[in-house]
Amino acid sequence: xxxxxxxxxxxxxxxxxxxxxxxxxxxxxxxxxxxxxxxxxxxxxxxxxxxxxxxxxxxxxxxxxxxxxxxxxxxxxxxxxxxxxxxxxxxxxxxxxxxxxxxxxxxxxxxxxxxxxxxxxxxxxxxxxxxxxxxxxxxxxxxxxxxxxxxxxxxxxxxxxxxxxxxxxxxxxxxxxxxxxxxxxxxxxxxxxxxxxxxxxxxxxxxxxxxxxxxxxxxxxxxxxxxxxxxxxxxxxxxxxxxxxxxxxxxxxxxxxxxxxxxxxxxxxxxxxxxxxxxxxxxxxxxxxxxxxxxxxxxxxxxxxxxxxxxxxxxxxxxxxxxxxxxxxxxxxxxxxxxxxxxxxxxxxxxxxxxxxxxxxxxxxxxxxxxxxxxxxxx
Numbered sequence: 593x594x595x596x597x598x599x600x601x602x603x604x605x606x607x608x609x610x611x612x613x614x615x616x617x618x619x620x621x622x623x624x625x626x627x628x629x630x631x632x633x634x635x636x637x638x639x640x641x642x643x644x645x646x647x648x649x650x651x652x653x654x655x656x657x658x659x660x661x662x663x664x665x666x667x668x669x670x671x672x673x674x675x676x677x678x679x680x681x682x683x684x685x686x687x688x689x690x691x692x693x694x695x696x697x698x699x700x701x702x703x704x705x706x707x708x709x710x711x712x713x714x715x716x717x718x719x720x721x722x723x724x725x726x727x728x729x730x731x732x733x734x735x736x737x738x739x740x741x742x743x744x745x746x747x748x749x750x751x752x753x754x755x756x757x758x759x760x761x762x763x764x765x766x767x768x769x770x771x772x773x774x775x776x777x778x779x780x781x782x783x784x785x786x787x788x789x790x791x792x793x794x795x796x797x798x799x800x801x802x803x804x805x806x807x808x809x810x811x812x813x814x815x816x817x818x819x820x821x822x823x824x825x826x827x828x829x830x831x832x833x834x835x836x837x838x839x840x841x842x843x844x845x846x847x848x849x850x851x852x853x854x855x856x857x858x859x860x861x862x863x864x865x866x867x868x869x870x871x872x873x874x875x876x877x878x879x880x881x882x883x884x885x886x887x888x889x890x891x892x893x894x895x896x897x898x899x900x901x902x903x904x905x906x907x908x909x910x911x912x913x914x915x916x917x918x919x920x921x922x923x924x925x926x927x928x929x930x931x932x933x934x935x936x937x938x939x940x941x942x943x944x945x946x947x948x949x950x951x952x953x954x955x956x957x958x959x960x961x962x963x964x965x966x967x968x969x970x971x
Contacts, residue, residue, distance in 0.1 A: 620644050631858050632908055634939045638952040643941055646860045646950060653737060654865045659771050660739070664700040669741070672703045676765070678782075679789035683827055687887050688782050688820070691879040694774055696782045700766035701790075702740040704749035708761050708795055722757035722969055725803045725832070728788060729764045732808030732946055734840070734861075734869035735780060736771055740764040744946045748807070751948065751957060755965040763791065767813070770872035777875045781887070784817040785828075792828060800832040803968065807946040809869075811839025815890045822897045833968050834901045837945040837960075841891040842914035843874070843883045850910060859910040859941045860951070891918035894925030902933040902964045906940025933967040935960050 620641060627633045630640035666673040678684075678696035688696075708726060729752070731738040731745050739745070749762040767783035768775035788804075791797045806814040814834055821830045847870075850856060851863045874888075875881040886893035891914055901922065905915040923932050937944060937956050948957035 616644070616648070632939050636952060642950060642952045643858075643860055646947065647862065650860060650865060651862050654862055654868055657771075657868060658737065659769075662766070662768065662772050663739075663741075664698070664766065667741075669702055672706060674701050674703070674707065675699070676701055676786055676790045676794075679786055679793065683785060683789055683824075684782060685824065686820075687881065687885075688778050688785065690778055690881050691776070691876055693876070694776060694779050694782070696786060697768065697774065697779075699768070699783045699786055700740070701787060702745075702764045702766070704746070704753065704762040704764070706761070708763070708797065723801060723832075724757045724759040725968065726760065726791060726797050726801055727752055727756070727762040727803045727805050727835075728791060728814075728831070729762050730767065730784065730804075730806035730810030730813040731764065732806065732810045732838075732943060733769070734865055735777075735809045735873040736769055736865075736869050738769070738809075740766045744950070747949055748946050751945070751961050752805075755958075755962045763787065770869070775872075777873050777881070777888075778879075780813055780873075781816050781820070784813050785820065788817060788821070788831070789828060799829040802831040803833040803835060804831050805835040805837070806839070807837040807943050809840050811836040812841065812890070815839060815841070815895070816887050818897065818899060818901075819887060819890065819895045822895050822899075830897060830899050832899070834899055835964050835968075836901065836903045838905050838909060838911065838943045839890075839903065839915060839918065840911060841889065841918040842911070843870070843888040844892075845911075845914060853910055853913075855908055855910045855912065858908045860947075861910050861942055891915075891921055894922045896925075896927050898927050898930045900931040900933070900967065900970075902935070902967050904935040904937065904945065904960045904964070906937050906942060906944055908939050909942040911942065912936075931967075931970070933964070935963055 623629050624637055624640040675698055677698045684696055745764055752762055753760060765783055765787035768779040770776055791802055792799055804814040804817055818834055821828060847863050847866050850866055883889060903919055905912055919934055944951055944953035945957045945960055948954045
């Protein structure tokens with residue numbers, strides 16, 4: 593009976609969400625013809641309408657708590673999708689072993705445009721001799737949504753490769769989502785290290801050629817991996833750079849505080865998505881990892897690294913003040929001489945790089961990624 597009631601509630605949510613969207617769409621399509629009636633008057637018509645559609649889609653996915661199973665079969669991706677077993681047990685320490693119930697596992701990963709075989713080549717040809725990169729890209733989704741097979745991962749990877757030196761590649765790990773078996777924190781942290789160790793030790797890619805990157809929760813994961821590598825350099829070297837797009841830097845942010853921020857009415861992130869993410873992702877009590885731990889809230893403590901870090905965010909996103917604090921803390925508390933690049937896009941919502949085409953921010957995303965690649969080229 594309980595299962596039947598749950599299915600009925602899910603069906604009711606689906607029907608009501610679809611009906612609400614169908615009612616709202618023509619009304620918003622007419623309303624947004626007038627710039628002054630858009631959520632942000634500076635937005636284009638397409639940006640305003642796309643934001644509302646994406647927000648409705650996320651509201652729907654969160655309301656039904658969409659939980660697709662972990663798929664580790666290559667499918668149509670064939671040899672671009674690979675399986676990566678756990679690395680040497682000696683590499684998993686500290687926070688990665690904070691919960692004895694969560695253990696390193698075999699993960700999947702998708703290459704763009706094709707798998708790298710062995711050590712990555714050196715600098716590309718040409719007068720500038722730009723060093724080729726292997727991007728280790730973590731998708732977003734608040735640790736509860738997303739997949740390496742999604743359209744936004746494909747488009748983001750293609751965006752990187754358009755601006756990166758010729759011969760660069762992108763590797764996207766299919767890390768465990770929090771609602772999947774054994775997926776609660778620190779599972780994603782373990783999977784991130786597994787992927788990085790595969791690039792360094794199995795493929796022999798020089799760490800200086802690897803760039804950690806991610807959007808939203810993926811940015812949070814990239815920062816967590818950087819912090820871990822920085823603390824364990826005797827076991828595994830740090831990467832050559834980090835690119836963060838609208839990173840999630842503050843898990844001390846409460847749902848109530850987020851709901852009070854003016855950007856909640858402008859951004860694509862629903863407040864109940866934060867509720868769901870916390871419930872599924874936050875470490876179990878016996879792990880003794882609080883939200884104030886810098887692995888969970890990286891804007892509380894800088895990573896003492898010389899690895900160049902690039903951070904992009906939108907001025908109209910829910911997390912803007914948290915990201916600004918992240919930048920300030922890293923700038924003030926990082927090592928002297930460390931490079932930190934910033935790119936705040938005026939009026940932009942969350943994740944315009946990962947969702948550039950869907951949100952209508954293609955030009956801004958191209959400019960931001962181009963700036964990030966120039967930042968990596970600097971000495």
